[in-house]
Amino acid sequence: MKTVVIGSGSWGTALAQVLVDNGQDCIIWGKNHEEVNEIQNEHTIKKFFPDVQLNPQLQATADLSVVKDADVVLLSVPSIAIEEVCQSILPYLTKKIIVVNTAKGFHPGNNDRMSNVIRDCIPSDKLSSVVSLIGPSHAEEVVLRMLTTICAVSLNEADAMTIQHLFSNNYFRVYRGNDELGSELGVAVKNAIALASGVLAGLGYGDNTKAALITRGLAEMIRFGTAMGGRQETFMGLTGIGDLVVTCTSVHSRNFQAGYQIGKADDAQVFWQNNTKTVEGVRTAKVLYELKEQHQIDMPIVDEIYKVLYEGKKPSVSARDLMLRELKAEL
Numbered sequence: 436m437k438t439v440v441i442g443s444g445s446w447g448t449a450l451a452q453v454l455v456d457n458g459q460d461c462i463i464w465g466k467n468h469e470e471v472n473e474i475q476n477e478h479t480i481k482k483f484f485p486d487v488q489l490n491p492q493l494q495a496t497a498d499l500s501v502v503k504d505a506d507v508v509l510l511s512v513p514s515i516a517i518e519e520v521c522q523s524i525l526p527y528l529t530k531k532i533i534v535v536n537t538a539k540g541f542h543p544g545n546n547d548r549m550s551n552v553i554r555d556c557i558p559s560d561k562l563s564s565v566v567s568l569i570g571p572s573h574a575e576e577v578v579l580r581m582l583t584t585i586c587a588v589s590l591n592e593a594d595a596m597t598i599q600h601l602f603s604n605n606y607f608r609v610y611r612g613n614d615e616l617g618s619e620l621g622v623a624v625k626n627a628i629a630l631a632s633g634v635l636a637g638l639g640y641g642d643n644t645k646a647a648l649i650t651r652g653l654a655e656m657i658r659f660g661t662a663m664g665g666r667q668e669t670f671m672g673l674t675g676i677g678d679l680v681v682t683c684t685s686v687h688s689r690n691f692q693a694g695y696q697i698g699k700a701d702d703a704q705v706f707w708q709n710n711t712k713t714v715e716g717v718r719t720a721k722v723l724y725e726l727k728e729q730h731q732i733d734m735p736i737v738d739e740i741y742k743v744l745y746e747g748k749k750p751s752v753s754a755r756d757l758m759l760r761e762l763k764a765e766l
């Protein structure tokens with residue numbers, strides 16, 4: 436079974452190395468020729484992992500026709516690029532493939548979630564199914580083979596099982612799930628909450644605040660996710676609380692880091708002026724704000740992170756306003 440990983444970023448490289456460690460036939464496609472040459476010839480990718488020597492069996496190419504005999508195509512690009520890469524691989528596909536999605540966010544135009552975007556682009560005669568491989572998993576740790584659990588979520592149980600077995604090994608354990616909607620919403624919502632977690636840390640708050648944010652953030656994720664049709668128990672799993680915890684607490688998280696900068700400056704301008712990284716939570720906060728207004732869902736943390744990012748509200752004022760809302764029962 437041949438897998439082509441689309442995207443030579445940190446996550447694509449780390450996941451490709453899992454497959455190569457498993458003895459699988461796998462190659463990375465990247466648009467950046469320098470990155471591709473570095474992976475192929477030097478077995479490193481210093482921009483993301485400065486001190487890591489990758490598995491020397493890892494292969495990379497800048498020739499997109501490599502997808503023509505793939506059985507599995509894993510998309511490891513940001514959510515804003517998913518539609519574009521689906522359109523670019525389409526002319527090369529000669530048979531039905533499993534598409535593995537790893538992006539955590541929404542389509543930039545219609546705000547749809549990732550599996551729907553992929554199904555809209557790739558016709559059913561070329562697509563066996565979409566499997567989202569998502570959960571608490573920073574590339575920086577997976578590339579060092581640190582113990583990680585993740586979930587292969589699909590409406591197609593057989594394909595989820597195929598992906599589960601393809602990737603699982605003694606450091607990377609893959610569970611299966613079928614609540615595609617709930618899981619994809621869970622991993623998107625957690626990015627906006629992780630931004631808020633970074634903001635609070637940047638403002639100087641400590642562990643009590645982080646625990647409060649994660650707990651109340653989970654409550655918002657469940658309210659939103661179940662209102663949209665997800666199953667409550669999904670949010671208690673790897674694609675809910677699991678990914679929320681890792682992203683709200685890890686220095687590896689770009690969402691947390693972006694929030695930290697904003698909190699430190701007590702202003703989001705610093706982010707808008709300097710950011711060059713993929714920070715999915717920024718656009719997700721806007722999508723969530725619009726959806727929660729439309730569906731009348733109570734999401735005070737999302738309200739405040741939206742106001743900080745898009746209305747110039749000072750983070751310190753947002754934190755105070757969250758604390759001074761009307762008192763209520765917890766559950």
Ligand SMILES: NC(=O)C1=CN([C@@H]2O[C@H](COP(=O)(O)OP(=O)(O)OC[C@H]3O[C@@H](n4cnc5c(N)ncnc54)[C@H](OP(=O)(O)O)[C@@H]3O)[C@@H](O)[C@H]2O)C=CC1
Pocket residue numbers: 442443444445446447465466467511512513514516519520537538539540572573574575712713715
């Ligand atoms: N990094 C991580 O630890 C994890 C990331 N994710 C998710 O995976 C997704 C990708 O993340 P990550 O790898 O970190 O992101 P990156 O920003 O590193 O982008 C990944 C790769 O996609 C390429 N790319 C971007 N736009 C396009 C395009 N239009 N066409 C082709 N290639 C493109 C980038 O190339 P270039 O740099 O040249 O633009 C880069 O090589 C995100 O949704 C993220 O939330 C999920 C779990 C873990």
Ligand SMILES: O=C(CO)COP(=O)(O)O
Pocket residue numbers: 539570571572573629678681682687688689690691713714715
């Ligand atoms: O999704 C991730 C970990 O599970 C990566 O998070 P960041 O995009 O914040 O780095």
